[in-house]
Amino acid sequence: MADTTDSDGHTGTRRDFLYLATAATAGVGVLAFAWPLVDSMNPAADTLALATTNVDLTGVEAGQAITVMWRGKPVFVRHRTQGEITAAESADLSTLIDPEPDEARVINPDWLVVIGICTHLGCVPLGQRTTDERGEYGGYFCPCHGSVYDTSGRIRGGPAPRNLDVPEYSFTSETSIRIG
Amino acid sequence: MAHGSSGGTPFKNPVVRWVDSRLPIFSMMVKEYGQFPAPRNFNYFWNFGALAMIVLMVMIVTGLFLSMHYTAHVDYAFNSVERIMRDVNFGWLMRYIHANGASMFFVVVFIHIFRGLYYGSYKKPRELLWIFGVIILLLMMATAFMGYVLPWGQMSFWGATVITNLFSAIPLVGDEIVTWLWGGFSVDNPTLNRFFSLHFLLPFVIVGVVFLHVAALHITGSNNPKGIEPKGPQDTLPFHPYYTIKDMFGSGVFMIIFAMFVFFAPNYLGHADNYIPANPLVTPAHIVPEWYFLPFYAMLRAITFNIGIPFTGVTIIEAKLGGVITMFGSIIVLFFISWLDTSPVRSARYRPIYKWCMWLLVLAVVVLGYCGSQPAEGLLVVVAQICTFYYFLHFLVLMPLLGKLERPLPLPRSISEPVLREPGAGPLPAGATAKPMEKS
Amino acid sequence: MWKRACVLAALACVALGGPASASEGATHPPAQDWEFNGLFGTFDLASAQRGLQVYEQICHACHSLNHVAYRHLGELGFNEDEVAAIAANYQLSDGPDENGEMFDRPAEGSDFFVPFFANEEAARAGNGGAYPPDLSLIVKARSGGADYIYAFLTGFEEPPDGEELPAGRYWNEYFPGHQLAMPNILDVNTVEYTDGTEPTHAQMAWDVTNFLAWAAEPQMMERKQMGLKVVLFLLVFTALMYAVKRKVWANVHH
Numbered sequence: 001m002a003d004t005t006d007s008d009g010h011t012g013t014r015r016d017f018l019y020l021a022t023a024a025t026a027g028v029g030v031l032a033f034a035w036p037l038v039d040s041m042n043p044a045a046d047t048l049a050l051a052t053t054n055v056d057l058t059g060v061e062a063g064q065a066i067t068v069m070w071r072g073k074p075v076f077v078r079h080r081t082q083g084e085i086t087a088a089e090s091a092d093l094s095t096l097i098d099p100e101p102d103e104a105r106v107i108n109p110d111w112l113v114v115i116g117i118c119t120h121l122g123c124v125p126l127g128q129r130t131t132d133e134r135g136e137y138g139g140y141f142c143p144c145h146g147s148v149y150d151t152s153g154r155i156r157g158g159p160a161p162r163n164l165d166v167p168e169y170s171f172t173s174e175t176s177i178r179i180g
Numbered sequence: 181m182a183h184g185s186s187g188g189t190p191f192k193n194p195v196v197r198w199v200d201s202r203l204p205i206f207s208m209m210v211k212e213y214g215q216f217p218a219p220r221n222f223n224y225f226w227n228f229g230a231l232a233m234i235v236l237m238v239m240i241v242t243g244l245f246l247s248m249h250y251t252a253h254v255d256y257a258f259n260s261v262e263r264i265m266r267d268v269n270f271g272w273l274m275r276y277i278h279a280n281g282a283s284m285f286f287v288v289v290f291i292h293i294f295r296g297l298y299y300g301s302y303k304k305p306r307e308l309l310w311i312f313g314v315i316i317l318l319l320m321m322a323t324a325f326m327g328y329v330l331p332w333g334q335m336s337f338w339g340a341t342v343i344t345n346l347f348s349a350i351p352l353v354g355d356e357i358v359t360w361l362w363g364g365f366s367v368d369n370p371t372l373n374r375f376f377s378l379h380f381l382l383p384f385v386i387v388g389v390v391f392l393h394v395a396a397l398h399i400t401g402s403n404n405p406k407g408i409e410p411k412g413p414q415d416t417l418p419f420h421p422y423y424t425i426k427d428m429f430g431s432g433v434f435m436i437i438f439a440m441f442v443f444f445a446p447n448y449l450g451h452a453d454n455y456i457p458a459n460p461l462v463t464p465a466h467i468v469p470e471w472y473f474l475p476f477y478a479m480l481r482a483i484t485f486n487i488g489i490p491f492t493g494v495t496i497i498e499a500k501l502g503g504v505i506t507m508f509g510s511i512i513v514l515f516f517i518s519w520l521d522t523s524p525v526r527s528a529r530y531r532p533i534y535k536w537c538m539w540l541l542v543l544a545v546v547v548l549g550y551c552g553s554q555p556a557e558g559l560l561v562v563v564a565q566i567c568t569f570y571y572f573l574h575f576l577v578l579m580p581l582l583g584k585l586e587r588p589l590p591l592p593r594s595i596s597e598p599v600l601r602e603p604g605a606g607p608l609p610a611g612a613t614a615k616p617m618e619k620s
Numbered sequence: 621m622w623k624r625a626c627v628l629a630a631l632a633c634v635a636l637g638g639p640a641s642a643s644e645g646a647t648h649p650p651a652q653d654w655e656f657n658g659l660f661g662t663f664d665l666a667s668a669q670r671g672l673q674v675y676e677q678i679c680h681a682c683h684s685l686n687h688v689a690y691r692h693l694g695e696l697g698f699n700e701d702e703v704a705a706i707a708a709n710y711q712l713s714d715g716p717d718e719n720g721e722m723f724d725r726p727a728e729g730s731d732f733f734v735p736f737f738a739n740e741e742a743a744r745a746g747n748g749g750a751y752p753p754d755l756s757l758i759v760k761a762r763s764g765g766a767d768y769i770y771a772f773l774t775g776f777e778e779p780p781d782g783e784e785l786p787a788g789r790y791w792n793e794y795f796p797g798h799q800l801a802m803p804n805i806l807d808v809n810t811v812e813y814t815d816g817t818e819p820t821h822a823q824m825a826w827d828v829t830n831f832l833a834w835a836a837e838p839q840m841m842e843r844k845q846m847g848l849k850v851v852l853f854l855l856v857f858t859a860l861m862y863a864v865k866r867k868v869w870a871n872v873h874h
Contacts, residue, residue: 015867022860026428029857032850036270037245044249045267049691049730220872262687262757265839272839273846417872425865432858439854443847444659447760455761455836456753465796 052180054172057111065128067116070179074116074124075167076140077177080151084138085109088152098163102152105166113169113177114153118142120160125149140164212398217416218423219404221595225299226402226423227430228292234431235285236390240383242278243327246271250330252376254369257332258457276446282324283449284438286472289317297517298538300526301403307518309396314514316389321473321511323382326375328470333454338467340367340375346480349501366460406595407526415595466555474552475545479571480507481556482564506568513575520575522583530589534582537574544570646796649764649771656766656833659848662841663834665697670813671831672696674824676709677811679755682747682802684735687756688835691729695838696831703729710734748788750801759829759836766833768794773825776804 053070055077060066065078080088088102089109106112118125120142126132127140127149135141135157137150147158154163169179191197191206200206249268251260264271293313296302302310325343329336344361348354363370401410410416417423441448449471453464469477483502488495497505513520528535544567551564655664672693675685690707698706707727712734715722727734737743744751753761762768771794779791779798789799806821813819834840 018860018863018867022857022864025853025857025860029853032853036273037241039269040245040271040274041248042269044263044269044271045691046263046689046730047267049689052730259687266687266692272843276843421868422872425861425868429858429861429865432854432861436851436854436858439847439850443843443850446843452761452763452765455757 052178055177055179057175057177062110063130067128068179070115070167075179076112076114076116076128076153076164078112078128078151080110080112084151087138088112088150088154091150091152091154097155097157098161100152100154100163105152105154105163107169107171111177112151112153113166113179114164115167116140116164118144118147118160119155119162119164120145120147120158125164212419213424214418214420216398216419217410217413218402218419219406219410219415219595220417220422221404221406222402222423222426223405224430225291225295225405227427227434228288228295230427231288231431231434232285232292233390234434235281235288236383236386239278239281239285240387242274242281243380243383246274246278247380250376252330252373254332254372254458257330257372261331273442276442280438280441280446280449282327283441283470283472284434285320286324288434289320290472293317294542296403297541298528299403299405300407300521300523300528302518303521303526304518305400306396306403309393309400310518311515312389312393312396314511316386316393317514318511319382319386319389323379323386324470324472326379326382328454329372329375330379331454332372332458334456334458334462334464335451335454335467337367337458337460338463339469340371342467343469344371346504346507349498349504351501403526404595405527405529406592407530408591408595411594468553471549471553474550475548476507476510476552478548478552478556478564479510479568480504481552482506482561482568484556484561484565506572510568510571513572517575517579520579522580523586523588524583525588525591530591531582531586532589533586534578537578537582540570541574544574646798647771647775647793649767649794652767652770654766654830654833656830656840659844661844663696664830666815667827667830668696668834669698669831670815670817670824671827671829671834672706673811673813674806674828675755675831676706678805678809678824679828680733681736682743682752683755684737684743684752685733685756685835686735686754687732688838689730689732690727692838696834700729707731713738748801752802755832755835757836759833761836766829769832770825770829773806773829774822776807 051071053068053075055066055068055075057066057077057079060077060079062079062081065076067074067076069075078084085102091102093099093101102109105114116124116128121144123142123144125140125142125147127134133141133143135148137148137156139151139153139156140149141147142149142158142160145159147160148156149160149164150156152163153166155161167179169177172178190210191200196206246264249260249264249271251257261275264275266272268274296310296313325339329340344358344367347361348358350357359365361371362368363374404410451468451470456464468474480503483499483506485502486495486499487497487502523531523534525531528538548564548567548571551560551567554560556564655662655667675683690703693703693706694700707729710727710731710733711724712727712731713722714725717723735743737746740751759766759769764771772792775793775795777791777793779785783791785791785799788801790801790803791798792800806824810819811824817823837843
């Protein structure tokens with residue numbers, strides 16, 4: 001629509017600059033309005049505040065496990081037996097899909113703490129209960145697509161690409177941990 | 181009227197051409213928003229349609245994101261709103277925009293309606309356009325009312341109670357209708373749930389009717405301050421860039437006012453009692469609706485007498501039903517003004533008597549608004565009754581009568597012509613003489 | 621024309637907007653010079669922190685603060701450890717545990733202020749049938765806002781001559797209806813301010829009102845700061861739009 005008479009080029013340039021500046025300002029304005037709306041879908045302050053969970057480990061004997069909720073996800077806490085610890089520590093790293101030594105995945109070797117979500121497509125693997133199918137490495141077995149994890153939560157077979165994630169946690173005492 | 185609808189597609193971009201030859205949305209946009217010939221003499225009152233469109237969009241977008249955090253249950257609604265205010269990222273911003281946006285929407289639409297009334301935009305051939313507008317107003321009122329219930333504060337609850345109880349005035353089936361509206365025996369969880377559902381739905385119905393409203397506008401073309409049809413290209417300008425830019429400028433000014441409310445006086449237009457959680461056992465001392473309903477609320481309360489056959493004591497319409505009929509009637513009457521107005525002249529600029537009636541109507545509505553905000557007692561009841569009487573007198577008596585009795589001022593021969601002669605022209609309305617827009 | 625429209629809009633807002641604020645039988649609270657007033661207003665954090673002390677040690681015995689979480693106190697200028705320490709003073713009921721029993725634990729930052737009374741019935745029973753309202757929104761939920769709260773807290777008086785007060789009722793100049801179940805508590809109880817401020821009645825009323833103003837609208841400062849930027853931006857945008865409009869319309873004679 002730039003058909004209004006344009007007697008000299010100078011005016012035209014200045015006018016074009018004005019149009020550009022205005023359009024740019026309008027664009028910035030629309031983006032500035034959109035951002036709060038988009039950001040409102042991020043976790044709210046109360047959701048973030050619930051991001052730590054305390055777990056009492058007293059009474060969980062070797063070979064037993066408990067599942068706790070953290071950020072809406074199951075976290076597997078397993079009191080490993082000596083045999084499971086040995087199996088986890090002695091695994092040959094070169095044969096692993098996602099090589100990671102066991103000591104990098106635990107704080108106290110007696111306790112394995114992993115997020116109980118299969119890294120393939122988000123199902124919850126079996127293996128917390130002693131009666132569960134645990135796969136050939138004695139760790140976890142995902143019923144959805146057959147991923148197999150060992151006693152360190154590392155992926156050993158099946159379609160999952162990564163080891164089970166280890167959440168941030170710390171021991172607040174001998175028998176209690178804080179996740180998050 | 182469409183000058184610019186040429187045959188071949190004017191587009192260079194091959195993708196645009198491909199789409200346009202199959203579904204001519206781009207041609208349509210160019211025709212309806214690019215070349216669409218608009219009278220060249222719009223004043224700033226003609227900005228308010230575009231402003232209403234902008235607020236509608238802002239309301240739908242903020243409402244959508246608010247609904248992601250809101251819980252429509254009597255036990256959680258109030259808390260979920262407070263969570264939005266305190267914990268959701270920018271939640272307070274979205275809620276304040278949405279709450280004040282409702283007020284802004286009504287400010288804009290009331291001015292838009294005034295514009296239509298003053299310049300005769302409802303008259304032939306724009307009757308249908310006007311009727312769609314009145315439907316939009318009704319839908320807006322329903323939407324705003326139900327939205328105000330959602331925070332489940334004291335005013336939400338008691339506003340819902342009072343307004344739904346209006347329907348109990350309907351003879352014979354009133355109580356059944358109210359029970360049906362509530363989904364129970366009082367305003368309660370089922371009521372809140374359905375109000376949320378409808379509050380979400382109705383804005384999209386509004387969008388649909390707005391589309392019809394705009395489509396009808398593009399068939400008849402716009403009215404203008406002179407109220408005479410354009411006689412040729414010399415009387416019009418292409419919508420873009422002239423009016424797109426002017427609308428953008430107007431929306432800038434509007435958004436500044438809007439922002440002042442949102443950021444510096446977000447609760448000014450609200451009521452303190454709505455920050456108290458709903459309590460079915462305690463009615464607030466003084467129930468008032470939101471400001472935009474006050475004139476209608478005043479009309480509802482103005483009917484304090486039964487209507488019947490004089491001297492016989494026979495009551496035909498009880499005061500309660502009379503109030504309800506009056507309130508709804510004040511909107512319903514708007515549907516018929518295209519035919520109630522018998523004047524051959526559209527614009528009040530050229531109607532010396534009607535012009536003053538028009539301002540009297542504005543005054544009556546503003547005074548009614550004040551009456552609605554105060555307790556209905558003493559002199560104010562009488563004032564509200566007088567104003568209500570004038571409101572209906574204006575539409576039902578003055579409009580048909582003045583069209584016949586009033587001698588209009590001579591109309592200019594065309595839109596572009598009289599500008600040259602205006603200084604000498606007779607007594608123009610106070611509003612219309614003020615400098616014709618820009619540099620003239 | 622635009623002027624006319626503006627006037628009209630302003631008229632509509634002013635004439636219809638300000639809802640009736642006159643409550644029957646109460647004096648209008650005098651306006652105070654709050655630091656949070658005005659376009660650039662900010663919270664007086666020191667005063668609000670003292671107000672928290674007043675709330676915790678006096679008001680909390682009856683009034684809940686349900687919408688405020690301990691973590692929110694971070695915005696009031698407390699660091700994480702201080703927030704945790706404040707929260708740890710309160711015990712709340714949680715559970716059930718693995719045996720199905722409810723148990724008490726100290727509150728944490730993520731918990732909301734623990735009310736003194738477990739529920740409304742308990743609060744009524746403890747207050748002679750009257751329900752002390754929740755204070756989280758009290759400043760926004762009373763017309764007159766902070767001015768009213770301050771006037772109320774300093775407005776307890778002997779009833780005027782000839783007016784009989786029922787037992788357990790007190791007289792307040794600013795309370796709608798004047799008679800209420802809440803005693804002039806700030807005259808009876810006092811706090812020891814950690815910052816050494818002298819805890820006079822007026823000082824405590826001032827501080828706790830500042831605290832409650834924050835509690836009702838914790839995003840106020842963020843809101844006003846953002847508002848200044850937004851309005852400034854819109855002014856620039858509108859000025860640019862006006863310039864463009866002038867250019868576009870320059871060749872139209874009318």
